[in-house]
Amino acid sequence: MIEQMFSILRSHPELALFLALGIGYAVGKITIAGVTIGAVTGCLLAGVLIGQTGAVLSNDVKQAFFLLFLFAIGYRTGPQFFQSLNADALPQIAVTVTLCVVALGVAIVLSIFFGFDLGTAAGVLAGGATESATVGVAIDTFRKTAPTPEAASQFESAIATGFAVAYLVGVVSAILVQSQLAPRMFGRSLKEACAELEAELNITPNDTGNSARREIEARAFVVGDNLVGLTVQEAEARVPERQKAYIEQIRRGSEIITPMPKERLYAGDVIAVAGLRGFLVEYADRIGTEIDDRELLDIPVEVLDVVVTNKEVAGQRLWQLNQRPEARSVFLRGILRAGQTIPIFPGLTVKRGDVLSIAGARRHVEDAAALLGYADRETTATDMVFVGVFIFLGGLIGIPALKLGALEIGLGVAVGVLIAGLVAGWLRSTRRTFGFVPEATLWFFDSVGLCAFIACVGISAGPSFVAGLIQSGPALVVASALICVMSHVSALALGRWVFRMNEGVLAGTCCGAGTSAPALAAVQEAAGSQVPTLGYGLGYAIGNVLLALWGAVLVTVLGG
Secondary structure: OHHHHHHHHHHOHHHHHHHHHHHHHHHHOOEEOOEEOOHHHHHHHHHHHHHOOOOOOOHHHHHHHHHHHHHHHHHHHHHHHHHOOOHHHHHHHHHHHHHHHHHHHHHHHHHHHHOOOHHHHHHHHHHHOOOOHHHHHHHHHHHHHOOOHHHHHHHHHHHHHHHHHHHHHHHHHHHHHHHHHHHHHHOOOHHHHHHHHHHHHOOOOOOOOOOOOOOEEEEEEEEOOOOOOOEHHHHHHOOOOOOOEEEEEEEEOOEEEOOOOOOEOOOOOEEEEEEEHHHHHHOHHHHEEEEOOOOOOOOOEEEEEEEEOOOOOOOOEHHHHHOOHHHOOEEEEEEEEOOEEEOOOOOOEOOOOOEEEEEEEHHHHHHHHHHHEEEEOOOOOOOHHHHHHHHHHHHHHHOOEEEEOOEEEEOOHHHHHHHHHHHHHHHHHHOOOOOOOOHHHHHHHHHHHHHHHHHHHHHHHHHHHHHHHHHHHHHHHHHHHHHHHHHHHHHHHHHHHHOOOOHHHHHHHHHHHOOOHHHHHHHHHHHOOOOOHHHHHHHHHHHHHHHHHHHHHHHHHHHO
């Protein structure tokens, strides 16, 4: 029975790949000592296990999945990456570059010290820096100069072994450094640091701003005596600070009116008030007598995700946007930056590429969307022309190489596609009429693309994995821990003692630079705040690019 299954997997390696994905994602959900193994490690281990059957997958299949993954990284982080190239972002850029450079330097030194072969060295760098893309770029770089197919296969086996051990150690080390060691370095807790920044971001010149509450509704009231004679504008001005409520419609007799700001309220008027539920409940008696008027409350509403592309909006704080006439009767429900939800504070600076989820009466939402940039309306369609062409062009950019004797120096297809993804994402953020890739498709490209690639590496490495692990296991643990700890501590020291960054934002930046979402989650839990996500996006955008490139740099330096 077992031999028959092995035979099926050898005859149909495509089934072996999907079996590895199924097992890998299941294993990835397992949590040990509070640390989740993760789908990447799960798929690598599943691939190694299935590789014992002798199944062989085409390198073309592996490369195709990896290119999808690289495109997704670039597309998602492109707006943040190009936007970061300015003086205001210098501290975060410096912290990110420092972390990445130290990781590369330590990896090279330790690889020489421990006598790691080239594949193991690349795997340790990728794992210690917790960047899976380093694996693919290193493999792509080595394949161009490999003397024989057997040498390429041995390189892949070694890199898989190194990465499997180093990645888990790197994730745990990043969590411990950012959530436990960093507060001890700086002498105060993450909770205290984040609370300090929250207080700063909640302050505005007039102490006004948007609320993070999302419970928005409309209710009908017979106008109270205290509002009779006031204009709509005057009545709305009585709403307490940090609340929002607007008169959307007025019933006067049998007529329903859409009021202008100067429209006066008369005795007997029934008004439809849209606002935060807490305000409408708490202050109902100050508005009037609540009644049920279905016709009056039949107001077309819309919830819309809007991508900020307007240069006049980017760089402004939320409280400033809240004072613009286009913000009337529009409620902010959430903000995404580089795929991460960030907290809403009045003092938060809006950046190009941010996705603002807004809600309110349709006419007001449409006005706000026109001000902010481009409305991302729900659709399941992916612009595959855009995706396919950019991956192709990126590959073409990466193919040319400068030949120095037997050595070829060039970007490589993988790096070319990563750069193409960055440009594609940036173009999409500036010209939203083309190139749409839904979040679900991006997840597939990102998660499944990477895990399928890693599973293929594991299947190829299967036969020699155990021998390599036994030979280098202890050294891999020590090296990967040192790479992670030294790079993160260096970045923390620079950010806090040179640039005086808030510890919460600094921790988020370091987690992003190390592309470690588990570490970010641990930091947020320790801080009891979402403030660290404010630094994650920029660090993630730059860190992904640099650490991926390091795969080519390490192979060139140690293999030259």
